[in-house]
Amino acid sequence: MYGVEERENPKPAAGYGSPLRAYWHPVAAERDITDAPVAATLLGERIVLFRSRGKIVAFKDLCAHRGAQLSLGHLRDGCIVCPYHGFTYDNTGACIYIPSQPKEAQRIPARLELMQYHCDVSYGLVWVALEDPVAKIPDFPEFDDHQYRSHMAFRQFWACSAARFIENATDFSHFPYVHPGSLGDPEHPEMHPFEVERTPYGLHWCYDAQLPPSAGHLGGTVAYEVKLIFPFTSWARADGEDGATILFTAAQPISGGECSMWLLFARDHSHDQPDDIWTKFSEQIWYEDKRVVESQRPEELPVDLTKEVHLRAADAGGLAYRALLEEIGLDYA
Amino acid sequence: MVVIDRELCIGSATCVRLAPAVFQLDSSGLAVVVDPMGADRVTVERAANRCPAGAIFLDETGVPGDEPGR
Numbered sequence: 001m002y003g004v005e006e007r008e009n010p011k012p013a014a015g016y017g018s019p020l021r022a023y024w025h026p027v028a029a030e031r032d033i034t035d036a037p038v039a040a041t042l043l044g045e046r047i048v049l050f051r052s053r054g055k056i057v058a059f060k061d062l063c064a065h066r067g068a069q070l071s072l073g074h075l076r077d078g079c080i081v082c083p084y085h086g087f088t089y090d091n092t093g094a095c096i097y098i099p100s101q102p103k104e105a106q107r108i109p110a111r112l113e114l115m116q117y118h119c120d121v122s123y124g125l126v127w128v129a130l131e132d133p134v135a136k137i138p139d140f141p142e143f144d145d146h147q148y149r150s151h152m153a154f155r156q157f158w159a160c161s162a163a164r165f166i167e168n169a170t171d172f173s174h175f176p177y178v179h180p181g182s183l184g185d186p187e188h189p190e191m192h193p194f195e196v197e198r199t200p201y202g203l204h205w206c207y208d209a210q211l212p213p214s215a216g217h218l219g220g221t222v223a224y225e226v227k228l229i230f231p232f233t234s235w236a237r238a239d240g241e242d243g244a245t246i247l248f249t250a251a252q253p254i255s256g257g258e259c260s261m262w263l264l265f266a267r268d269h270s271h272d273q274p275d276d277i278w279t280k281f282s283e284q285i286w287y288e289d290k291r292v293v294e295s296q297r298p299e300e301l302p303v304d305l306t307k308e309v310h311l312r313a314a315d316a317g318g319l320a321y322r323a324l325l326e327e328i329g330l331d332y333a
Numbered sequence: 334m335v336v337i338d339r340e341l342c343i344g345s346a347t348c349v350r351l352a353p354a355v356f357q358l359d360s361s362g363l364a365v366v367v368d369p370m371g372a373d374r375v376t377v378e379r380a381a382n383r384c385p386a387g388a389i390f391l392d393e394t395g396v397p398g399d400e401p402g403r
Contacts, residue, residue, distance in 0.1 A: 305345050305385035312343045312386065319343060 018043055019328040021130035023231055024118075024137045026250045026262050028126040029152065030056065037080055039071035041254045042128055046071075047117060049126060052078035052091035058119035058128045059093055064112050089114050123264055124152050125250065135201070138229040140248045142266035148246070150266040151275040153282055157260050159294045162232040162253035163301040163333035165261055167321060168293045169234040169249045170226050172207055173314035178288050182281075185212040191314040202230035203320050211240075228317065230324055231333070232259075243269030245278070256332070257299035261286075300332035301325070334392040335369045335377060341388035348389060351380040364388070 020043055027040040028049055033056050038049045046061035048071040059080075061071050068084035075081070079088050079096065088097035093114035098106060118129040123143045142148045158165055168174070173191050175184025188210060197204045207224045220241050227235040232251040237244055248264040263286070265278050302308060303325045310319055325333045335355065342363045348356035349364065354371030356364050369377075381389035 305343075306347055306383040308385065309387050310343055310385050312341065 019330065020231060020253060020333075022132060022134045024120070024127040024129045024133055024135070025232065026125040026252050026260075027058070027128045029155070029262075030121050030124050030126055033126060035075060037071040037073060037075060039069070040128075040252075042130060043253050044255050045130060047128060048080065049119070049128075050075055050080055050091075055091065056119055056121060056126055057091050058117040058126075059089075060115040060117070062114075063087055064095070064114060070114075087112070092116070123150075123248070125262060125264075135230070138233040138235065138248075138250065139201070140235060140246070140264065140266070142246050142268075143248070143264065145266070148266040148268050149271045149275070150264065151279075153263040153265055153275075153279040155260060155262050156286060156290070157254075157258065158290055159258060159299070160296060161256055161300040161333060162251035162259040163321075163325065164293055164296055164299065165251045165259050166228065166232045166234055166249070167301060167318050168289055169251075169261075170228050170236070170317050170321075172209065172224070173311075174289075174292070175209070178292055179285055181212055181214045183211065183215065183285060185210060187212075193313040194316060196316045196320045198320065198324075199227070201227065202324065203228040203317065205317060226317070228321060231328075243267065245269075247282075298332070303331050303333060335366050335381075336390045336392065337364050337366060338388045338390065339363050339365075341386045343386045343388075345385050347383050347385060348380040351383060352376050356380065 025042055027042055027047065028038055032038060033049055033051050039061055040047050040049060046069065047058050048061040049056055049058050059070070061069050063070055063082040063084060065082065065087050066084055068082055070080055070082055073081045073083040076088065079090050081088050086099040087095055090096050093116045095108050095112040098108065101107060118133060120127050120137060122137045123140050127137050143150045173189070176186045176189040177184065180186045194205050194207050204227050207226070209222050209224060211220065211222055223239040225237040229235060232253060234247070234249045236247045238247070244267065246266040248266070250262045252260040252262070254260060263282055265275070267278070303322050305322060344358060344362040344364065346358055349358060352372040354368055355366060355377055357367045359365045378391060381391050
């Protein structure tokens, strides 16, 4: 009998019973929720979002009658109308109208209601928790701070798990190889040891990096401060010669092998410059990351350390992240 | 011969769980060999193969290499 068990039924990140259902995840941009239902997928679950009386609400994207996808329907007076038989639900998920019954003699079955999810808006993003949340929406105080100029840069869909994505977003040792000349210096790939601190929100560390002269507006020595806000958000502050730039990157876990990432910026400098400078630069960086991260196998990050090989200094953040994933009971994320 | 490269060791204690008579963590939280003969070869090889840092080296000839990990 060996001391380390082989897991015959590994517990994945997506699906029913996943502990990740009890965290807030971004699912849409607030500006995209207008006068029609919007579909999104979170942890393998189809959800529908719509705006009703000024508030955005989220439900399971499934009519309680015959299981049709409600997001294919339409809105009428703040209610969602099923595309199949016209069953109409209000913004609490209660069915209020069945077209096949006489209007003046509606008999609404007791179980005819939608499953509602926690839904809130922060930083222009719609956040959803599929179960009672065990943590708050990740903090990004600079986004609404008047000393900073903030903007939402872009959203991308990646063919990898959210954990693979966010580990890459907080990894520095790939810079010289994936981003040579922009974020990393191929002549100086060495990483010095750094301390990873556990915090109530996740993990925190600082790292000073020497960027190559070709790094453009970032330039020179950059002091990075990283908050990995568990499970899938990175708040990274880069202090350079110009000032401080915050990159807020949040990943939406769509399924085990798919995620969507959102990138927001806040900067306390260069307010007279167009936001597009930062957006374009990041598009190139993330493009370089994407082709490598999507090649990783398995698509989901193995929590069991024996499935991969780890370096003590360069992988300190990734090791601590795996420990957090293990603590909530995941084998893959 | 069983050699641990302590520069590579991450202190996961995987080897300790698999072969506690051979490996232990010291006060710095890194693995040390306490008894190379404390388990059969299959068990020690398994510990080496499962080490998440690849820090355990087995020398077939019974003579440790000059520079483990190279």
